Amino acid sequence: MYQRKDQLAAFNRLLDIMDDLREKCPWDKKQTLESLRHLTIEETYELADAILDNDLQEIKKELGDVLLHIIFYAKIGSEKKAFDIADVANAISDKLIHRHPHIYGDVKVENEEDVKRNWEHLKLKEGNKSVLEGVPKSLPAVVKASRIQEKVAGVGFDWEEPQQVWEKVQEELSELNEEIKIGNKENTEKEFGDVLFSMINYARFIGVNPENALEKTNKKFINRFQFLEESAKKEGKQLSDMTLIEMDVYWEKSKEFFK
Structure with a gap:
């Protein structure tokens, strides 16, 4: 170096x-x-x-x-x-010094959560009217949901245990299922959004980055599907002419290569 x-x-x-x-x-x-x-x-x-x-x-x-x-x-x-x-x-140097009084000042912190809470309190003192003011409007929805939840948690608006969040996920799934049965498209969309939001919140509690997790699944799916395409092509087959059962044979095979 x-x-x-x-x-x-x-x-x-x-x-x-x-x-x-x-x-x-x-x-x-x-x-x-x-x-x-x-x-x-x-x-x-x-x-x-x-x-x-x-x-x-x-x-x-x-x-x-x-x-x-x-x-x-x-x-x-x-x-x-x-x-x-x-x-x-x-x-940025001035901001970092100001936002880290536990390093450059006399503030005491016990852990990462204390640092996050101090950070959000300092931002409000600097003139921000809301802890959510710094969340960019153009962020992708999954990333935005994560940032929103992190920021409100930083000022204490949060669940106490992962199990509470999981129960909320189950509640939202039940409400979604009810709206699907009723057939109200607008309400179904709202409830689906609530399910996603609660799942993203749960991811935070179990230490998973939802954006990274979803993108890794995207990559895995792409690799497996392209394996399916290549395997079919080698045998002179077109996917459009194959049954789902025939395609599933290659799909299961792809799992040996792309975990």
């Missing part, structure tokens, strides 16, 4: 390259805060994929892409005379 002076030199090199690109490259010169936004979101998802795959080399690559975007935004900010990369770094 590099020493701090080498790390700083590498960061300085990237800043110099960004200056060159912004001055000389037609594409880079054209970019704005708005034009980069969707690309940043894409890069963040690619980083998330690499993390789930536990591919350290890919994580390194994707972190570089995300870092480039941070540098890019800061460069545009400096051109607008609004902020530069030093402002960005100093602002």
Whole structure:
């Protein structure tokens, strides 16, 4: 691993390259805060994929892409005379010091939960009108539900035991089943949302990240289904011409390779 002076030199090199690109490259010169936004979101998802795959080399690559975007935004900010990369770094440093009085002050904490509660109380003192104010509106629904539940738990609005949450899941499932029987589509959708929300809450209590869990299942399903497709193709078969029972033979076989 590099020493701090080498790390700083590498960061300085990237800043110099960004200056060159912004001055000389037609594409880079054209970019704005708005034009980069969707690309940043894409890069963040690619980083998330690499993390789930536990591919350290890919994580390194994707972190570089995300870092480039941070540098890019800061460069545009400096051109607008609004902020530069030093402002960005100093602002987050100041916030971290302020939000960690148990490290940089005289506040005592016993565990992680104390830290979370202090964090949310400090944010309210800083002017936030609600503990939910910092949850981005554009977050994917599963991630948003997780963040909402974490934040309200941080100020004590939470269940005490996992069993209580599981009982709530069962209650919501029962209500969903009733609405399905009645046939009211609007109420069924609402109750289905309640089931998902309660399941996400339960995941928190048992130490499972629901977004990661679902994405891992997505990847597993994709791998198994593509195995099914390839196996059928090798035998000259089309899935559309096969029965479900025939397809299930390959599906069960796929489980030997993709757990």
